[in-house]
Amino acid sequence: MTETVVHVTTLEQWKSVLDVWFEHGHRWLSGKTGYCEIYFTQDNSRYLDLDRGLITRYYSGSNQTPTHFIEYSEFMAQQKEDNKMETYYVTQEQLDLIKELKEKLFPLHALLTKSNRYENIKVELSGQDEKALLRYLGGDTSIKFKVKEPLYRLWAIDEYGEKVYFKQSHGFWTAPATQISEDIFTAPLEEIKKWQTPAWEIEKAD
Template sequence: MTETVVHVKTIEQWNSVLDVWFEQGYYWNLEMNKKDFKKSRFNLGSRQLGLNVWGNDEISYWSSNNYNGDNLIEYADFMAQQEKKVTTYEVTQEQFDLIEQIKKAKTMSLMRGISEHFSSLENIPVGNKAILRYIGGDETIEFKVKEQLYRLWRVDTDGDRVYMKFNYGTPAYISNKDFAFTAPLEEIKKWKTPAWEIEKAD
């Protein structure tokens, strides 16, 4: 990774740079609390935050602001680089609708919405941090509805539920749904016969 040193002017900028790096999995080296914002360092005059300086994937700072390498950038340029890095998470339609409903709420109902739906939000497998950042307006996070997949099932002569699969291009069946043929609805409909039923795949 390229060495990066960011010049900040405010405590908000300081926190924002650290937020980005913490989210990416970086941390302070040789510190008890590796993800502390170290505001005292800003208050003592430090305005330069570094990443991967000296070849280590760790966060550093300059108390005397004397970094003189070629990789010093201003906060605005750093944030412009981050805006290009959008992380997209795929969720179900129901999960997407819930996230959007909470995001569109006003301030007080926003907090109530998060509180009321916390257990549902926790069950979305992308992590609470990404969801809260998105709800808070972070434009580097986006959610989209993943395409719903379907499979075909029927009951065999033994009364067991089986699922369609393919063996060398020929339809067959299997009892384990995890190995069933799955596809979008339009494709699944092409293989449906009166013997087979359509269901949503997990």
């Protein structure tokens, strides 16, 4: 995933950019949730940065001002263009099987016959995803499938023998143990490894 930096001028624009990224499963690097309006109103942040699925921000008028960015209007124009396509996120294994099916002369027949070859697709996809797959195999060019970047977390066993997870609290790495799902720090594997110590084990978040 390439880095995207967006320049905004109003709080409404700030929220609109975050809405787009949240919808795609991205989250704040700090572990915070929500719009974090304080960054815009009190810290004077005017640049939002998305890199490898994690969101950060820059301080306007400081040494952190980015040299490469796009304006809000350009960002929203890109979203409008992208929204012409229906995008569904799957695992790499599923994507490989979908591409394999697409190359077959009779893909729907291959999918529906009794074979374990495509069981992973049939088990994991349901509802709208399943209908989208059938439309895609039937030739619908407005649908695309992408690999969803897996997220990971850190876990350990505390002094009471309970499984706990690494968390971030108010932007600082303090009181790291939690069992509250909303507080668990999750991130792509590369970022998680930066915080791993011998006391913590890595596992997939989903």
